[in-house]
Amino acid sequence: MPLIDIRDLSVSIPTPDGDVHAVRSVSLEIERGEIHGVIGESGCGKTMTGMAVLGLVPKGARITAERFHFDGEDLREKAQSLRGRHIGLISQDPAAALNPVLSIARQMDDVIRAHRDLPRKARRAEAASLLAATGLPDPERVLKSYPHQLSGGMQQRVVIAQALATGADFLIADEPTTALDVSVGAQVLALLRRLVAERGLTVLMITHDMDVIAEACDRATVLYAGRSVETGPVEAVLNRPGHPYTRALLAALPDAAPHGARLAAIEGSIPPPRSAIAGCAFAPRCPQAMPVCAAEPPPERVRGTHRWLCHLPEDAA
Numbered sequence: 276m277p278l279i280d281i282r283d284l285s286v287s288i289p290t291p292d293g294d295v296h297a298v299r300s301v302s303l304e305i306e307r308g309e310i311h312g313v314i315g316e317s318g319c320g321k322t323m324t325g326m327a328v329l330g331l332v333p334k335g336a337r338i339t340a341e342r343f344h345f346d347g348e349d350l351r352e353k354a355q356s357l358r359g360r361h362i363g364l365i366s367q368d369p370a371a372a373l374n375p376v377l378s379i380a381r382q383m384d385d386v387i388r389a390h391r392d393l394p395r396k397a398r399r400a401e402a403a404s405l406l407a408a409t410g411l412p413d414p415e416r417v418l419k420s421y422p423h424q425l426s427g428g429m430q431q432r433v434v435i436a437q438a439l440a441t442g443a444d445f446l447i448a449d450e451p452t453t454a455l456d457v458s459v460g461a462q463v464l465a466l467l468r469r470l471v472a473e474r475g476l477t478v479l480m481i482t483h484d485m486d487v488i489a490e491a492c493d494r495a496t497v498l499y500a501g502r503s504v505e506t507g508p509v510e511a512v513l514n515r516p517g518h519p520y521t522r523a524l525l526a527a528l529p530d531a532a533p534h535g536a537r538l539a540a541i542e543g544s545i546p547p548p549r550s551a552i553a554g555c556a557f558a559p560r561c562p563q564a565m566p567v568c569a570a571e572p573p574p575e576r577v578r579g580t581h582r583w584l585c586h587l588p589e590d591a592a
């Protein structure tokens with residue numbers, strides 16, 4: 276049984292101008308011990324999918340799903356209680372995740388105390404050991420620091436240490452390297468890989484950057500207009516993409532694209548999140564579109580564990 280098992284998730288947000296379909300139909304299976312990348316253009320529903328797993332959708336949002344499970348438990352009922360106990364969040368902006376007026380020692384202690392029944396001295400030792408586990412060279416000095424005294428990369432390691440302190444075994448990393456410079460971002464990705472290997476963590480990595488998928492992920496799911504359109508092992512998705520959208524994303528990357536470059540260069544734009552979509556949402560932008568594409572939902576194509584939704588026959592991919 277996959278740790279995360281999501282089938283046909285939708286998240287709609289009522290607004291005065293009508294419902295925003297932030298997520299229309301996302302299916303996602305994440306196995307224990309893998310880093311699973313979720314990639315797509317801005318507005319395709321990556322963050323909202325993560326927020327739904329964390330139980331943090333906007334007030335009034337409607338969630339529907341055929342299956343929406345974490346370790347067999349229904350996230351519609353359990354997301355709030357799983358968050359901070361089994362499920363942790365690492366966000367793009369570590370400075371915003373930390374309290375600017377409290378020392379790192381105090382902030383680590385608050386988290387450890389909330390989750391573990393340990394005397395003060397043992398909590399301090401645990402805080403230092405968790406900071407060391409994230410590769411921070413001088414944990415004692417870091418404990419005495421305030422967030423503004425640390426670099427962005429160090430702050431992100433503290434946020435990761437806090438997530439570990441909760442005992443979380445599943446981390447949602449939402450663009451965790453976007454605010455960092457390239458080499459520091461690469462170190463944070465290497466750290467996540469090491470923690471997955473050493474501690475058996477599982478990570479959902481939200482990114483707009485194919486380099487992050489290639490460098491850090493085992494499997495990837497491509498979202499387009501709130502739908503998962505392709506999923507599979509990273510080598511398959513990158514080297515033999517099935518969906519024309521994935522191919523367009525890859526083709527839009529200049530060979531020497533700067534790491535962290537936004538996915539942008541595909542002609543046209545994603546359909547507005549309030550619109551109804553009858554067939555394949557990518558049809559208006561697809562160079563291989565046929566009349567059926569705009570009219571009917573695409574069938575699933577399967578090549579082992581590599582799957583995508585497309586009207587084109589499998590051998591056209």
Ligand SMILES: Nc1ncnc2c1ncn2[C@@H]1O[C@H](COP(=O)(O)OP(=O)(O)OP(=O)(O)O)[C@@H](O)[C@H]1O
Pocket residue numbers: 288290295296297298315316317318319320321322323324333483548
């Ligand atoms: N609170 C909200 N109210 C109304 N619409 C929202 C709200 N939050 C998100 N949306 C809309 O839902 C859609 C999906 O948003 P989401 O943030 O999940 O996209 P994303 O793929 O993470 O994009 P980005 O890479 O820019 O963060 C977007 O069209 C967004 O404008």
